[in-house]
Amino acid sequence: MAEATDPPRETFRLSQLLYDARYRSMTIQVVAAILIMLLLVELVDNTVTNLAALGKDIRFGFLWTTAGYDINQQLIPFTSQDTHARAALVGILNTLLVAFLGCILATVIGVLAGVLRLSKNWVVAKIMTFYVEAMRNTPLLIWILIVFAVMTEATPQPREFREGGSASMILWDSVAISNRGVYIPRPIWAEGSGLVVAVFVLSIIGIFVLRHVARKRQQDTGQILPVFRLSLALFFVPALLAYFLLGRPITLELPELGGFNFNGGIQIRNSFIALWLALSLYTSAFIAEIVRSGILAISKGQTEAAFALGVQPNRTMQLIILPQALRVIIPPLISQYLNLTKNSSLAIAVGYMDVRSTLGGITINQTGRELEGMLLLGIFYLITSLIISALMNLYNSSVKLKER
Amino acid sequence: MNKKVFLGALTVAGLAAGASAAATLDDVKARGSLKCGSNEGLAGFAAPDANGVWQGFDVSLCRAIAAAVLGDAQAVEFVPLTSQTRFTALAAGEVDVLVRNSTWTFSRDTDLKLDFVGANYYDGQGFMVRNDLGVSSAKELDGSTVCIQTGTTTELNLADFFRVNNISYEPVPVATNAEGQQQYLAGACDVYTTDISGLAATRATFENASEHVILPEVVSKEPLGPAVRHGDSEWADIVRWTLNALIAAEEYGVTSANVMELAAGPTTNPEINRLLGTEGELGAMIALDKDWAVRAIAAVGNYGEVFERNIGEATPIGLARGLNAQWTEGGLLYAPPFR
Numbered sequence: 001m002a003e004a005t006d007p008p009r010e011t012f013r014l015s016q017l018l019y020d021a022r023y024r025s026m027t028i029q030v031v032a033a034i035l036i037m038l039l040l041v042e043l044v045d046n047t048v049t050n051l052a053a054l055g056k057d058i059r060f061g062f063l064w065t066t067a068g069y070d071i072n073q074q075l076i077p078f079t080s081q082d083t084h085a086r087a088a089l090v091g092i093l094n095t096l097l098v099a100f101l102g103c104i105l106a107t108v109i110g111v112l113a114g115v116l117r118l119s120k121n122w123v124v125a126k127i128m129t130f131y132v133e134a135m136r137n138t139p140l141l142i143w144i145l146i147v148f149a150v151m152t153e154a155t156p157q158p159r160e161f162r163e164g165g166s167a168s169m170i171l172w173d174s175v176a177i178s179n180r181g182v183y184i185p186r187p188i189w190a191e192g193s194g195l196v197v198a199v200f201v202l203s204i205i206g207i208f209v210l211r212h213v214a215r216k217r218q219q220d221t222g223q224i225l226p227v228f229r230l231s232l233a234l235f236f237v238p239a240l241l242a243y244f245l246l247g248r249p250i251t252l253e254l255p256e257l258g259g260f261n262f263n264g265g266i267q268i269r270n271s272f273i274a275l276w277l278a279l280s281l282y283t284s285a286f287i288a289e290i291v292r293s294g295i296l297a298i299s300k301g302q303t304e305a306a307f308a309l310g311v312q313p314n315r316t317m318q319l320i321i322l323p324q325a326l327r328v329i330i331p332p333l334i335s336q337y338l339n340l341t342k343n344s345s346l347a348i349a350v351g352y353m354d355v356r357s358t359l360g361g362i363t364i365n366q367t368g369r370e371l372e373g374m375l376l377l378g379i380f381y382l383i384t385s386l387i388i389s390a391l392m393n394l395y396n397s398s399v400k401l402k403e404r
Numbered sequence: 405m406n407k408k409v410f411l412g413a414l415t416v417a418g419l420a421a422g423a424s425a426a427a428t429l430d431d432v433k434a435r436g437s438l439k440c441g442s443n444e445g446l447a448g449f450a451a452p453d454a455n456g457v458w459q460g461f462d463v464s465l466c467r468a469i470a471a472a473v474l475g476d477a478q479a480v481e482f483v484p485l486t487s488q489t490r491f492t493a494l495a496a497g498e499v500d501v502l503v504r505n506s507t508w509t510f511s512r513d514t515d516l517k518l519d520f521v522g523a524n525y526y527d528g529q530g531f532m533v534r535n536d537l538g539v540s541s542a543k544e545l546d547g548s549t550v551c552i553q554t555g556t557t558t559e560l561n562l563a564d565f566f567r568v569n570n571i572s573y574e575p576v577p578v579a580t581n582a583e584g585q586q587q588y589l590a591g592a593c594d595v596y597t598t599d600i601s602g603l604a605a606t607r608a609t610f611e612n613a614s615e616h617v618i619l620p621e622v623v624s625k626e627p628l629g630p631a632v633r634h635g636d637s638e639w640a641d642i643v644r645w646t647l648n649a650l651i652a653a654e655e656y657g658v659t660s661a662n663v664m665e666l667a668a669g670p671t672t673n674p675e676i677n678r679l680l681g682t683e684g685e686l687g688a689m690i691a692l693d694k695d696w697a698v699r700a701i702a703a704v705g706n707y708g709e710v711f712e713r714n715i716g717e718a719t720p721i722g723l724a725r726g727l728n729a730q731w732t733e734g735g736l737l738y739a740p741p742f743r
Binding site: 056069071072079159180258259261263348349353357362364365366367370 | 492495548587633634
């Protein structure tokens with residue numbers, strides 16, 4: 001009696017590709033993939049055909065020919081007899097320099113502005129609101145040009161610093177602010193200076209150890225060490241002691257007015273200052289909003305609980321709110337760092353010699369290799385961005401909520 | 405994802421480079437206007453006047469070409485290009501001809517796939533400084549700060565000059581002449597360097613032009629000329645012979661005032677007759693009608709008229725003819741025979 005009925009045989013009909021929900025999504029994806037591939041093939045083919053029509057090929061040999069032009073800001077030595085590849089490297093380092101310093105300054109200003117915007121003080125909160133809105137709602141290029149114009153038009157020329165001139169150096173004649181840049185003293189490393197640096201590095205490590213010890217002690221015994229004051233002492237005292245005991249091996253070379261310009265010292269060019277400040281101020285407005293949103297995302301109950309336990313407002317912010325807010329803050333912060341790095345290519349507006357100006361500007365123009373240069377430039381920014389994101393993601397995974 | 409970004413970048417670059425290489429003449433005729441790549445603003449050479457109409461020495465050549473090809477000297481669309489974008493714009497087909505103080509060099513003529521069809525101004529690179537610096541020779545510029553337009557031959561000459569003379573300098577790169585002028589006047593650089601014609605034109609716009617001096621050294625040869633895309637010889641011929649027609653017209657005494665009269669009937673000078681189309685079929689050989697040169701000369705005048713009107717000694721720019729005089733007067737202008 002037990003007559004088992006076989007389940008209906010799975011038969012496959014072509015129309016199922018369209019009407020069966022199990023297959024439909026697959027069909028759509030395959031069709032879309034084919035279309036995208038066709039489009040790409042067409043575009044690459046178009047590029048190759050048009051280049052051939054112009055009689056141009058794709059070669060990267062130009063990178064190893066003599067550049068022939070000079071670059072003002074060089075972190076590694078460069079002369080006009082070096083290759084285009086080295087010119088590109090000089091530009092890359094300049095880009096990384098402004099991006100790195102920009103990220104730091106933007107974070108500092110951004111966190112301050114974000115926290116202050118939540119201040120109970122009405123004036124402070126409104127000033128910060130104004131700052132954030134003014135920065136966020138105007139194009140970055142305008143800020144770069146404004147800072148640059150102020151730096152070149154409102155500061156004195158080097159010749160004004162001559163005797164009888166209207167300008168003078170500040171900070172005991174060690175810093176000169178001119179319309180060609182800010183000149184600061186340059187350290188001269190004599191024998192024994194390596195030891196001073198080593199002591200300094202050791203005391204920095206010491207500070208981290210101290211913080212670790214202090215935390216452990218607090219967790220074990222509840223006693224709080226004066227970490228800040230101890231760190232400050234550790235930061236200055238050993239290095240200064242070493243400096244004087246070794247007979248002051250590090251001296252300063254002050255900028256001095258020579259024939260046309262200041263000689264000696266380090267010149268921080270106006271183009272760099274303009275780009276750095278503008279990038280930092282602009283990005284800091286976005287970071288401020290991210291920080292504010294991060295803080296507001298933490299339930300008010302946390303603050304109230306801390307207050308109920310008698311924790312001071314400062315320490316509440318420091319120990320309870322900010323560590324939790326970081327989890328919300330970091331992911332959008334990564335994209336701001338990426339933005340800042342990529343926005344640094346606006347350097348061309350003020351003649352800062354970043355990679356866009358060397359490889360993507362002068363080199364392309366002198367060699368006529370636009371496609372190759374732009375490809376290399378694209379690859380550089382892509383790799384840089386991926387590295388920044390990878391590092392920040394590592395940091396993110398170290399602060400995110402750990403489920404035990 | 406990485407691959408997509410990579411190919412996307414390739415695509416954009418590819419689209420920019422995509423343009424037809426041949427048959428520029430047909431394109432210009434179909435469009436009804438000439439796209440002329442010009443300076444973004446250099447007094448006397450190419451700059452819009454108070455009414456927004458482009459005027460200048462280079463502009464006149466564009467208008468002459470438009471008059472010869474289209475019969476209307478006003479049918480020109482001027483595309484201001486910076487020193488960095490000019491060659492890419494020409495190669496990509498954004499402009500039909502580039503008349504923008506561009507130096508004719510070996511690599512530009514060959515590797516950049518451009519064709520320079522001649523020189524409309526023989527120039528050289530110079531240096532401008534303030535009088536009160538007390539500098540009388542470029543070799544005294546050790547340690548100075550120099551404003552320089554990027555992407556130019558000037559930039560390379562500058563590096564060579566200072567290296568050969570074993571003196572140092574600090575380059576301040578600027579993108580346009582206007583930016584260079586502003587930086588120089590603000591004192592952000594001690595020296596401004598570019599072609600001497602450009603220096604004279606820039607100085608002419610200064611409030612106190614007499615406070616600035618152009619140093620005697622001429623550190624390079626800068627034959628400035630119109631350029632077209634490589635591979636369209638018919639179009640190159642038209643541009644080349646329009647320029648030659650203006651030069652020849654000065655040599656033969658044909659001016660904008662008398663060209664109509666001379667073109668009315670054959671004159672006793674067969675060269676003039678062939679130039680103006682009253683004898684022979686020269687126009688047809690470059691796919692134009694026989695009055696092409698008449699229209700060009702009537703529109704802007706001969707080379708000498710163009711020079712005197714825009715940059716000559718009677719203008720604020722005040723350039724002497726110098727190398728740009730006719731060969732009969734000791735200059736380099738020498739139009740091949742119209743035959």
